[in-house]
Amino acid sequence: MRLVIELRTPTQIEEMRPAGRFVASVLSALVDKADVGVNLLELDALAHDMIRERGAESCYIDYHPSFGASPFGKVLCTSVNDAVLHGLPHDYVLQDGDLLSVDFAASVDGWVSDSAVSVVVGTPREEDLQLIEVTGRALEAAIEWARPGNRMGDISHAIGQVARTAGLAINLQFGGHGVGRTMHGDPHVPNDGRPGRGFRLKAGLVIAIEPWFLHTTDQIYTDPDGWTLRSADGSRGAHMEHTIAITDDGPLVLTARD
Ligand code: MG
Numbered sequence: 001m002r003l004v005i006e007l008r009t010p011t012q013i014e015e016m017r018p019a020g021r022f023v024a025s026v027l028s029a030l031v032d033k034a035d036v037g038v039n040l041l042e043l044d045a046l047a048h049d050m051i052r053e054r055g056a057e058s059c060y061i062d063y064h065p066s067f068g069a070s071p072f073g074k075v076l077c078t079s080v081n082d083a084v085l086h087g088l089p090h091d092y093v094l095q096d097g098d099l100l101s102v103d104f105a106a107s108v109d110g111w112v113s114d115s116a117v118s119v120v121v122g123t124p125r126e127e128d129l130q131l132i133e134v135t136g137r138a139l140e141a142a143i144e145w146a147r148p149g150n151r152m153g154d155i156s157h158a159i160g161q162v163a164r165t166a167g168l169a170i171n172l173q174f175g176g177h178g179v180g181r182t183m184h185g186d187p188h189v190p191n192d193g194r195p196g197r198g199f200r201l202k203a204g205l206v207i208a209i210e211p212w213f214l215h216t217t218d219q220i221y222t223d224p225d226g227w228t229l230r231s232a233d234g235s236r237g238a239h240m241e242h243t244i245a246i247t248d249d250g251p252l253v254l255t256a257r258d
Contacts, residue, residue, distance in 0.1 A: 003186040003187055003199070004185065004186050005178070005186055005187060005199075005205065006178070006180055006185065007202055007203070007204030007205055008180070008204045008205075008206055008245070009204065010204075010247070012111075012204075013204070013206070013245045013247065013252065015109060015111055016111040016113065016206065016245065016254055017254060018108045018109055018111075019056075019106065019107060019108035019109065019111045019112060019113040019254070020113040020115075020243055020253075020254025020255045020256075021254075022050075022054055022056055022106060022108050022113070023104055023105065023106055023113040023114065023115050023243070023255050024113075024115065024255045024256060024257045024258075025050070026047050026050050026051075026076075026104050026106070027102060027104055027115055027116075027117050027255075027257060028257050028258065029046060029047075029050065030043055030046065030047060030076070030102050030104070031102075031117060031119055033046055034094065034100055034102070034119060034121050035094065035121050035122070036094055036095065036096050036098075036121050036122040037093060037094065038093070038094050038121075039091065039092065039093050039094075040078045040080070040087075040089040040090060040091070040092045040094070041089055041090070041091055043076065043078055043089065043102065044074045044075060044076055044078070044089040047075045047076045047104060048075045051075060051106060054108065055108075056106045056107060056108045057106060057107040057108075058075040058105075058106055058107075059105035059106055059107060059112055059114070059182075059183040060072045060074060060075050060076065060077070060105065061073060061074065061075050063183075067226075068226060068227065069226045070226075072088070072227065073088075074088060074089045075104070075106075076089065076102055076103065076104045077089075077101075077102065077103040077104070077116075078100065078101075078102055079100070079101040079102075079103070079228065079229075079237070079239065080092065080094070080098050080099065080100050080101075081098060081099050081236050082230045082231045082234045082235065082236055082237070083101075083223070083228045083229065083230050083237070084101060084212050084214060084220065084229055084230070084231060084236075084237025084238070084239055085101075085103070085174055085212060085220075085228075085229040085237075085239060086103075086227045086228055086229050087101070087103075087227070087228045087229075088223075088225045088226075088227040088228050090225070094121045094122075095121075095122070096121070096122035096123055097120065097121070097122050097123050097124065097125060097128075098120070098121050098122070099118060099119075099120050099128045099131075099132075099236045099237075099238065100118065100119055100120070100121060101116060101117070101118040101212075101237065101238060101239040102116060102117060102118075102119075103115075103116035103239060103241065104116070105183045107181075110181060111180070111181065112179050112180065112181065112182060112183050112243075113179065113243045113254050113255050114179055114183055114208045114210075114241060114243050114255070115208075115241050115242055115243060115255035116210060116239045116240060116241035117239075117240060117241075117257075118131075118132045118135065118238040118239055118240060119132070120132070127215065128236060128238075130166075131168075131213060131215060131236065131237075131238045132238045132240075134162060134163065134166040134168065134213065134238075135211050135212065135213055135238040135239065135240045136240045137162050138158070138159045138162035138163055138191075138211040138213075138240075139159075139209060139210075139211050139240045139241070139242060141158040141159065141161070141162050142155045142156075142158045142159045142209045142211065143209060143242065143244055143251045143253065144158065144251070145158050146201065146207070146209070146244045146246050146250075146251035147201065147246060147250055147251060148201055148202055148203045148246060148247075148248060149200070149201065150200075150201045151195070151196055151197055151198045151199065151200055151201065152187060152189065152190075152193065152197075152198035152199040152200075152201065153193040153194045153195055153196060153197035153198035154195050154196065154201075155189060155193075155201075155209060156175075156189065156190045156191065156192055156193025156194075156198070157192070157193050157194060157195040159191045159192060159209075159211045160191065160192030160193065162211075163191075163192070163211070163213055168213045168214070168215075169213075169214070169216075169217060169218035170191055170192045170213070170218055171191070171212075171214075171218040171219070171220060172190055172191060172192060173220070174212070174229075175188060175189050175190045175191045175210065176188070176189030176190075176191075176207055176208045176209045176210045176241070177189060177207065177208055178205070178206065178207055178208075179206050179207060179208050179243050180206060187199050187205075187207070189207050189208070189209055189210075191210075191211050191212070201246050202246065203246055203247050203248045204245075204246065204247075205245075205246045206243065206244070206245045206246070206254070207243070207244055207246070208241055208242070208243050208244075209241065209242060209244055210239065210240070210241035211239075211240060211241075212237060212238065212239035212240075213237065213238060214231045214233075214235050214236070214237040215231075215235035215236055215237075216231075216233055216235040217231050217232050217233045217235055219231070219232035219233070220232060241255075242254070242255045242256070243255045
């Protein structure tokens with residue numbers, strides 16, 4: 001299949017900064033708010049309020065892919081413990097030690113940014129902190145390769161290498177993607193690959209890089225809610241994502257949080 005790769009001019013990348021800053025500010029607010037006793041629906045409401053205040057547009061609320069029974073209906077994904085991706089916010093109160101991943105994308109001035117972060121609420125398990133740390137390190141390692149002249153395989157390999165070294169298995173069904181006027185575009189950004197292979201990176205390419213790992217499996221299944229993806233063996237997952245612009249000056253993390 002032919003890839004549709006859109007490269008952004010430096011001016012357009014400047015125009016994409018407000019969306020990145022907004023998405024980062026929402027994730028920061030969600031991380032601050034997430035605590036023992038907080039309902040996932042309160043997190044969704046907070047993000048929804050911030051969208052309205054900013055005059056932004058949710059990428060999720062009307063999202064209705066072919067596999068979805070109905071539109072998503074919420075403005076963020078909240079995945080708890082054995083849920084790792086696409087968690088549909090529902091009436092659930094966070095418990096001590098829960099591992100929460102929040103994934104949020106919105107459009108500001110016609111440009112999308114997409115970012116995710118995992119945190120533990122209350123008293124953490126050491127193994128959960130380690131999983132989050134490894135996932136974050138995979139993201140950082142991948143970002144370092146997001147430079148003109150490198151290959152997509154370099155980014156993918158950097159993620160896979162961190163995971164393998166930590167003894168984690170990698171699921172290749174879901175990975176990163178191009179970001180622009182819409183949330184998902186070409187190219188696909190796999191979470192493992194061969195160095196020096198694949199699509200050659202160019203200045204102006206804007207991509208979401210999003211490693212996610214489970215403690216003891218690479219297999220997932222879809223929850224009866226039709227969206228939430230859970231680990232096959234009940235082990236917990238972590239997910240970290242940034243939207244990156246590849247520029248002649250190096251990787252620009254549009255969704256960097258303070
Ligand atoms: Mg995302």
